[in-house]
Amino acid sequence: MTPHDGHGSDQHTAVGHGEHEHHEGGHGAHGHAGPVSWAMAAQATLHCLTGCAIGEVLGMVIGTAMGWSNMATIVAAVILAFVFGYALTMRGVLKAGLSLRAAFGVALAADTVSIAVMEVLDNASMMVIPGAMEAGLGDPLFWGALTVAFAVAFVVTTPVNRWMIGRGKGHAVVHQYHH
Numbered sequence: 001m002t003p004h005d006g007h008g009s010d011q012h013t014a015v016g017h018g019e020h021e022h023h024e025g026g027h028g029a030h031g032h033a034g035p036v037s038w039a040m041a042a043q044a045t046l047h048c049l050t051g052c053a054i055g056e057v058l059g060m061v062i063g064t065a066m067g068w069s070n071m072a073t074i075v076a077a078v079i080l081a082f083v084f085g086y087a088l089t090m091r092g093v094l095k096a097g098l099s100l101r102a103a104f105g106v107a108l109a110a111d112t113v114s115i116a117v118m119e120v121l122d123n124a125s126m127m128v129i130p131g132a133m134e135a136g137l138g139d140p141l142f143w144g145a146l147t148v149a150f151a152v153a154f155v156v157t158t159p160v161n162r163w164m165i166g167r168g169k170g171h172a173v174v175h176q177y178h179h
Contacts, residue, residue: 041162044171048114048161049154051088055080056122060146061137070133074126078119085115089174096177110174117160118153125149 059080063073089107090100098106125148126132132145164170 036162036166038158038162041158041165044161044165045114045154045158047088047171048085048111048157049118049150051085051111052081052115052118052122052153053150055082055084056119056150057146058084060126060142064135064137064142070127073133074123078123081119082115085111093174093177098177106173106177109169110171113164113170114157114161117157121153121156122146122149125152 056077059077060073062068063076068076086104086107089110090103093103093106094100126145129141129145129148131141132149135142135145161170165172
């Protein structure tokens with residue numbers, strides 16, 4: 001399936017390919033299989049990590065402040081990471097004229113695997129760093145461990161995103177809507 005299949009005709013009328021010719025060389029795969037630079041993969045991963053980090057931090061802060069168990073805190077952080085990750089992608093494609101339903105479909109296709117990989121990695125990192133999950137919000141260990149967890153997630157997810165974009169999947173489906 002190409003990034004243009006199964007998303008509804010409103011996407012094709014809202015943004016045509018001719019409007020994006022100025023991206024050649026800047027976005028490489030452009031939603032199609034082909035070579036992908038590490039810079040493009042890193043940019044896609046950073047975009048995804050931004051939404052994940054907002055949700056993750058919010059979930060960790062809420063869970064820690066409320067004295068929730070590690071599992072409840074992680075569940076909240078993961079749910080919020082997906083919510084904010086999808087929201088950031090949807091914000092961009094909604095500006096391109098897609099309907100809310102179409103924008104949600106693009107966000108699901110673009111970010112699900114990347115967010116899932118990041119969430120497994122950063123939560124696993126938090127669990128293995130001694131004392132990180134028990135540290136309070138005022139404890140530098142909490143924030144240092146969270147920073148390390150995000151760095152691990154970024155480093156390991158970037159090659160995953162590069163592979164997916166090169167096959168016209170993942171964040172590649174968003175590129176056709178960038179102006």
